[in-house]
Amino acid sequence: MKDGLKNNFFLITQVFYPDEVSTANLFTNLCSYLVEDNVEVEVWCAQPSYTHFKRQPKKLVYNGIKIHYLPSTNFPKSRLSGRLTNYLTFSISVICKLIFNRDKIPVFTHTTPPSLGIIISFICSLKKRKFVYILLDIFPDGLIRLGNVSKRNLFIRLWKKMNISALKKSEKLIVIGRDMKQWLSSVYPTGLSKTEIIPLWQDDRLINPVQFETNIFIQEHQLQGKFVVQYSGNMGMWNEMKTLGKAISMNTENVFFIFVGGGRRKNELLENFSIDQQKNFLLLPFQSNEKLCDILTACHTSLVSLKEGLEGIAVPSKIYGIMAAGVPVIALVPEQCEIAYIVKEENCGYVVPPNDVNGLIDAILKLKSDEQLRKKMGYNGRRAFEEKYTTRIIAREYKLLIQTLDKK
Missing domain, CATH: 3.40.50.2000 (Glycogen Phosphorylase B;)
Known part of the structure; x- marks a missing residue:
């Protein structure tokens, strides 16, 4: 220069x-x-x-x-x-x-x-x-x-x-x-x-909405007919993983969880169940950027989390990929944080307190039972993404x- x-x-x-x-x-x-x-x-x-x-x-x-x-x-x-x-x-x-x-x-x-x-x-x-x-x-x-x-x-x-x-x-x-x-x-x-x-x-040239039924990732893992909840990305220092692990262990009927990634808090996710015996759970390592669109759209709703008390400390970037994918967000985050503000203002999902496993299951079941609500929230997220992020x-x-x- x-x-x-x-x-x-x-x-x-x-x-x-x-x-x-x-x-x-x-x-x-x-x-x-x-x-x-x-x-x-x-x-x-x-x-x-x-x-x-x-x-x-x-x-x-x-x-x-x-x-x-x-x-x-x-x-x-x-x-x-x-x-x-x-x-x-x-x-x-x-x-x-x-x-x-x-x-x-x-x-x-x-x-x-x-x-x-x-x-x-x-x-x-x-x-x-x-x-x-x-x-x-x-x-x-x-x-x-x-x-x-x-x-x-x-x-x-x-x-x-x-x-x-x-x-x-x-x-x-x-x-x-x-x-x-x-x-x-x-x-x-x-x-x-x-x-x-x-x-x-997030790059709108990299991630665009894809129909669940035609998603290559869903077909590859034979997840047709299941309601898929996904977490994709780092399971790092700031992320609430224990509550997500408890939700998986509750074995909610016909709800399947996909986790893609890793990090220092992965063990907190896994401590509530045996990975070999848990039939509603798939854990995959980080994937290449070429697969990112297929992965982020391979679900009916996607999760983002932030530990209690970390308002102002971090903003998990995964929310922008979720919004780009056009799927509803379930944000397990404190009420007064940027992620919560976005989800509420854009009406693109639900905000659940970080330690509220029952609230998390309720949000999943609401989305599972209402396809039109999922489409509306997914559309709202994608529109906000295109306008701002x-x-x-x-x-x-x-x-x-x-x-x-x-x-x-």
Whole structure:
């Protein structure tokens, strides 16, 4: 990149193409659309280590995106030591390269992994370079709310101070939900004037509604005649999985559950039943992006979950894929979170408290018994998606932000 060029998007992110995890998919997709809209895009990222392990060349152009794979290890993410080593080597590369980089183009980064933004904000402040911070999830506040750490812990207190410092050093803050903006107002109220809400997104060219009866995935697994409830994606730190496991174990008549994905909370899902003996349940690993449309449309309703007390901490991106697929949402989430707001405002499903297994079963049975209601809610979700959450729409918002930064 050269100083002075307009419409430049410079992103530093650990995960990117060719990895096929949520954050990599989101930003690879966004960058591709920005290129189509005449934005010059450059990305610094680590070597792939999540779904792909073949080391990439130092530089690669993909869909017009100029990708720089910084020196880093790419141990499989299945082991904590490997993940930490990958992050440490990537962070060192970012520090060395960014310190000696002479460009003045604003730097965009996000909160995954959580200390990357802190590092970049400090370097940008030293170099008097604009820094835009995209808040995808909030650390260490989320860990505190989960009870995993104490807010009195010296390290946690220092982490919070460094995080607030990064927020203050930013030229712009991007939050992905109204509840996250509310959180921001409680920790950094003066930062609201430089904050924009730009939601997450999904590619409407990748996911479109498909009739259940003709769905290849349904035919492959012989699920015709069953009422299918699906959960697709990460079963991660923020997700409520115990309640979903309890619902499966209740063996509701002619209701079949498909779970596609994995993560650290998968065992919480499985602890309520024996996977070998449970006849109404299918568990599959993460699938490639090529199969995403068939998978997301292979159900009558789809699930999204967020643990109690995590309002403002995270917004699970899977809801946008569900809406794109045109199926009703059952959101097992707190009442005052972005997911709940969307589902209620768009009338595209039901909101159930995270620990309410009976409420979850009731929502499933309501949708099971009323085909017209399912069609209406699925249509409402798809319409709202097309109006607000396609990648093209969100890419325009990012382009406007880029142009605003250029004028300053």
